[in-house]
Amino acid sequence: MASEEMEQLVRREYKQGFVTDIESDTVPPGLDESTIAFISQKKGEPEWMLEWRLEAYYQWLKMTTPSWAHLEYPPIDYQAISYFSAPKKPEDRPQSLDEVDPKLLETYEKLGIPLHERAALAGVAVDAVFDSVSVTTTFKEKLHEAGVIFCSISEAIREYPELVRQYLGTVVPQADNYFAALNSAVFTDGSFVYVPEGVKCPMELSTYFRINAANTGQFERTLIVCDKRAQVSYLEGCTAPQRDENQLHAAVVELVALEDAYIKYSTVQNWYPGDENGKGGIYNFVTKRGDCRGDRSRISWTQVETGSAITWKYPSCMLRGKESVGEFYSVAVTNGRQQADTGTKMIHIGENTRSTIVAKGIAAGRSDQAYRGLVKIGPRAKGARNYTQCDSLLIGDQCGAHTFPYQEIGNSTATVEHEATTSKIADDQLFYCRARGIDEEDAVSMIVNGFCKDVFQELPMEFAVEAEALLNVTLEGSVG
Amino acid sequence: MLEVKDLHVTIEDKAILKGLDLTVNAGEVHAIMGPNGAGKSTLSAVIAGKDGYEVTQGTILFEGQDVLEMEIEERARAGLLLGFQYPIEIPGVKNIYLLKAALNAQRAARGEGEIPAPEFMKLVREKSAEMKMDPSFLQRAVNEGFSGGEKKRNEILQMLVLQPKLAMLDEIDSGLDIDAMKVVADGVNSLRSADRAILMVTHYQRLLNHIVPDRVHVLVDGRIVKSGDKDLALELEARGYEWVLEESVA
Ligand SMILES: Nc1ncnc2c1ncn2[C@@H]1O[C@H](COP(=O)(O)OP(=O)(O)O)[C@@H](O)[C@H]1O
Numbered sequence: 001m002a003s004e005e006m007e008q009l010v011r012r013e014y015k016q017g018f019v020t021d022i023e024s025d026t027v028p029p030g031l032d033e034s035t036i037a038f039i040s041q042k043k044g045e046p047e048w049m050l051e052w053r054l055e056a057y058y059q060w061l062k063m064t065t066p067s068w069a070h071l072e073y074p075p076i077d078y079q080a081i082s083y084f085s086a087p088k089k090p091e092d093r094p095q096s097l098d099e100v101d102p103k104l105l106e107t108y109e110k111l112g113i114p115l116h117e118r119a120a121l122a123g124v125a126v127d128a129v130f131d132s133v134s135v136t137t138t139f140k141e142k143l144h145e146a147g148v149i150f151c152s153i154s155e156a157i158r159e160y161p162e163l164v165r166q167y168l169g170t171v172v173p174q175a176d177n178y179f180a181a182l183n184s185a186v187f188t189d190g191s192f193v194y195v196p197e198g199v200k201c202p203m204e205l206s207t208y209f210r211i212n213a214a215n216t217g218q219f220e221r222t223l224i225v226c227d228k229r230a231q232v233s234y235l236e237g238c239t240a241p242q243r244d245e246n247q248l249h250a251a252v253v254e255l256v257a258l259e260d261a262y263i264k265y266s267t268v269q270n271w272y273p274g275d276e277n278g279k280g281g282i283y284n285f286v287t288k289r290g291d292c293r294g295d296r297s298r299i300s301w302t303q304v305e306t307g308s309a310i311t312w313k314y315p316s317c318m319l320r321g322k323e324s325v326g327e328f329y330s331v332a333v334t335n336g337r338q339q340a341d342t343g344t345k346m347i348h349i350g351e352n353t354r355s356t357i358v359a360k361g362i363a364a365g366r367s368d369q370a371y372r373g374l375v376k377i378g379p380r381a382k383g384a385r386n387y388t389q390c391d392s393l394l395i396g397d398q399c400g401a402h403t404f405p406y407q408e409i410g411n412s413t414a415t416v417e418h419e420a421t422t423s424k425i426a427d428d429q430l431f432y433c434r435a436r437g438i439d440e441e442d443a444v445s446m447i448v449n450g451f452c453k454d455v456f457q458e459l460p461m462e463f464a465v466e467a468e469a470l471l472n473v474t475l476e477g478s479v480g
Numbered sequence: 481m482l483e484v485k486d487l488h489v490t491i492e493d494k495a496i497l498k499g500l501d502l503t504v505n506a507g508e509v510h511a512i513m514g515p516n517g518a519g520k521s522t523l524s525a526v527i528a529g530k531d532g533y534e535v536t537q538g539t540i541l542f543e544g545q546d547v548l549e550m551e552i553e554e555r556a557r558a559g560l561l562l563g564f565q566y567p568i569e570i571p572g573v574k575n576i577y578l579l580k581a582a583l584n585a586q587r588a589a590r591g592e593g594e595i596p597a598p599e600f601m602k603l604v605r606e607k608s609a610e611m612k613m614d615p616s617f618l619q620r621a622v623n624e625g626f627s628g629g630e631k632k633r634n635e636i637l638q639m640l641v642l643q644p645k646l647a648m649l650d651e652i653d654s655g656l657d658i659d660a661m662k663v664v665a666d667g668v669n670s671l672r673s674a675d676r677a678i679l680m681v682t683h684y685q686r687l688l689n690h691i692v693p694d695r696v697h698v699l700v701d702g703r704i705v706k707s708g709d710k711d712l713a714l715e716l717e718a719r720g721y722e723w724v725l726e727e728s729v730a
Pocket residue numbers: 491492496514515516517518519520521522523532
């Protein structure tokens with residue numbers, strides 16, 4: 001489309017948006033140019049951003065949903081989704097913990113979430129549910145001193161447009177895939193991080209501490225840039241089960257690591273998986289990609305996935321810089337009727353690039369999961385090395401785990417190793433623990449946690465403890 | 481303490497135990513001897529509750545309770561503990577973690593709270609020293625990469641920490657060199673007390689030089705065909721099992 005035409009269109013749609021809906025907090029369900037213009041307007045975005053969104057939208061219109069994933073779900077009606085809604089007003093939220101689903105509270109308790117945080121997580125409308133103001137202020141000051149930018153993506157688009165424009169969409173292009181294109185057109189939330197040259201971010205960054213993060217958006221967009229020799233560890237998500245009226249979640253995460261930079265991205269995801277039949281659960285279609293752009297840069301993905309009715313997610317690394325390193329450590333747990341199709345892609349482009357993949361899958365109940373991993377070695381990736389280890393553990397005999405390793409090797413000097421195991425939780429191991437007096441459920445979680453240890457030890461300390469508790473809660477009732 | 485009466489057990493319809501009787505009182509050490517395949521391991525596994533065995537007839541009472549009605553973990557918590565012939569490896573689970581979980585499970589069953597961490601550490605250090613195990617073993621994954629002898633010592637360490645009422649030890653001497661045998665035997669002997677019983681399964685007499693039993697039983701083809709005192713073990717060592725069988729048939 002010629003840029004002139006585009007501009008015209010943009011203007012026209014802008015107008016429509018203005019007149020009809022500017023006072024409203026929500027747009028009616030449906031998606032067209034005016035919806036996008038409305039979002040952009042509401043967020044106070046510069047014009048280039050709207051154009052960028054619209055480009056994505058036009059590409060999206062021409063695309064179809066991926067069908068190759070090992071998943072089954074009914075078609076999604078994209079015109080039935082409301083693409084913008086302001087955060088819930090205090091009076092619409094539960095007024096106290098008494099109004100919150102007791103089952104949810106029970107889970108918080110099992111996870112060991114402190115009392116004062118439970119209210120916040122459950123969305124209770126209390127001004128100072130916990131002393132977040134002081135925590136956040138010290139936090140902000142410390143980051144500011146170090147020169148680290150950490151804010152919502154919307155704020156970043158307004159306050160640091162040049163930085164955002166330089167990097168947004170350079171790792172996950174607008175038309176990368178169906179869900180990424182949709183996200184590019186309509187994203188409304190997410191985080192932005194910039195760590196300047198030579199700076200080691202003084203603390204772990206967690207979405208939990210980002211102001212306004214209480215409502216997780218349906219279409220989040222996260223962009224993290226680590227300049228030369230910079231380092232950051234970023235924690236996403238939360239072990240508390242998250243419910244959301246929005247069934248479809250399509251996030252995009254882009255990481256950029258310049259020369260000698262190191263980004264460690266950890267996720268603990270626990271979306272609501274639905275009832276026993278998977279009804280009401282979240283569909284989680286995420287595009288996460290890291291770009292090791294500079295020489296000797298390193299990007300490490302660690303994830304613990306337990307929730308969602310359906311998960312479709314492949315955090316990947318583009319290893320462009322010489323001697324750059326990509327890592328993927330993953331634990332995926334499915335129970336009930338959950339379906340998960342996860343994995344990673346390691347694209348070796350530069351010389352002597354290295355990647356490590358450790359994927360642990362645990363399937364219980366009637367769940368089904370697939371690991372899909374692509375290791376691609378480009379023609380210039382002399383001396384590239386990959387090591388992949390995929391282990392699946394089945395609990396019971398009604399669940400399934402499948403492994404699909406793909407390798408495309410375009411350079412004969414590359415070394416690619418793959419190991420895979422599938423085991424049923426060993427009766428002998430269970431008997432051994434139970435014969436020591438440990439009850440069956442505890443024995444299962446002990447064995448499963450042991451199975452996941454290689455991945456858990458990659459998580460930041462606090463997260464690891466939470467992840468263990470989460471695993472136990474997820475697998476509750478999976479035996480006996 | 482333990483009363484086994486007319487026990488019949490099959491594995492996949494094959495009769496293994498065919499009417500076994502055994503009574504063990506508090507304070508006693510019993511040895512079950514017999515040729516390979518006689519059903520010795522089957523007996524201890526059935527008492528501990530392992531799956532895959534069908535009890536077709538008979539009863540097992542432990543302190544008056546019907547053991548066959550209890551879950552595996554309930555039996556252990558009641559004080560019935562099995563030391564394994566082939567202890568299994570559990571990758572990623574620290575030895576000390578298993579010990580603590582087991583001890584706390586047993587304490588909970590007795591209505592006691594969790595053991596305070598310093599007290600637990602002191603206890604475990606002390607007991608591993610008795611078993612001549614380097615404390616580093618506590619931090620390693622359960623049995624992973626342990627030598628045969630180390631696995632056996634680890635089994636006894638668990639006994640020393642958990643202090644069962646009835647300890648069943650299946651071939652605890654197999655694969656041990658003479659020094660390790662001494663350590664294991666000392667460990668077992670330290671368990672001996674007036675309110676505890678020990679049931680040892682072995683087909684070698686040599687262990688019984690170190691752990692002197694009060695009673696020796698000969699298990700052949702699913703039945704106890706002869707019982708006696710410690711001298712019976714010596715006789716078996718000298719003469720084999722054949723004569724016992726002939727005598728019992730006669
Ligand atoms: N899982 C099994 N399946 C089939 N047969 C078994 C199984 N376990 C043991 N047996 C058989 O039961 C009999 C008794 O075995 P076991 O109790 O191990 O003897 P022992 O310990 O006295 O050497 C043997 O004939 C053995 O082959």
